[in-house]
Amino acid sequence: MTASAQPSPLPKSNASASLLANILANTYVDHLPLNRQEMRYARRGVHLPRATLCEWKLAAAELLEVLLPPLRAHQLQAPRMHVDDTTLPLLEKGRTATRTARLWGYLGAGQREENGVWVDHPPAVVFEFAESRSGSHPLRYLQKYKGYLQADAYSGHGALYETGDIVEVGCWAHCRRRFFEIAKAQSKPGLAAQALQWIASLYAIESRIRDQTPDLKYAARQIDALPVLAQFRQWLEGNVIGLPAQAPLAKAFGYALRHWPALVR
Structure with missing residues (x-):
């Protein structure tokens, strides 16, 4: 008898869940670009072209998208929020040169008092890609947030504090x-x-x-x-x-x- 293979999370693919998790961990935890992962697998006798790795990484991210709504809901209940952005080179199909995009990072954390005891709010981080540094991006993300926000003095953050629901904390x-x-x-x-x-x-x-x-x-x-x-x-x-x-x-x-x-x- 031959044991049945575990089904892949991806249709028409032989990538197991553990292999997909390994690719994601290599990329986002250990910061290994796909060309280095390709070489690492090759040293172990596994032929995995980076184009395949890229397709699997994107497909795995789409599967994980189901976690975003509860993650955001949990994060937006945090007593305090931190936000910052960083530049990101973006290469688009049909273009020979990159242009500058943005990656916005949001961290929700803090402690609140419940029945005389301080309780930790488990920290949660969400990254959002955007093509610009427009203040509309954090304004949209934090439109329902109420609490303290620590950020830099970027003028685009000004609209966040107008209602009084978000209290500005300097850095x-x-x-x-x-x-x-x-x-x-x-x-x-x-x-x-x-x-x-x-x-x-x-x-x-x-x-x-x-x-x-x-x-x-x-x-x-x-x-x-x-x-x-x-x-x-x-x-x-x-x-x-x-x-x-x-x-x-x-x-x-x-x-x-x-x-x-x-x-x-």
């Missing part, structure tokens, strides 16, 4: 990056290096309370971080005077001061 990493790039290029420490010291003191507080519950974090921030923030704000306002408006340092100061309410939220 200190984006603020710090502007001072860091200036300080890195200077031979002698200046105002940018001093700004980094202020931000480092805030980071030290966050590092110390990282594993605490939200109520203890809040208390520590009120006691320890608020005085630092108040002094830092005073320092920024005092030292921005006289800086050339178009200088990178003036823009770094301006970024921090313009987005201060979101940064201290």
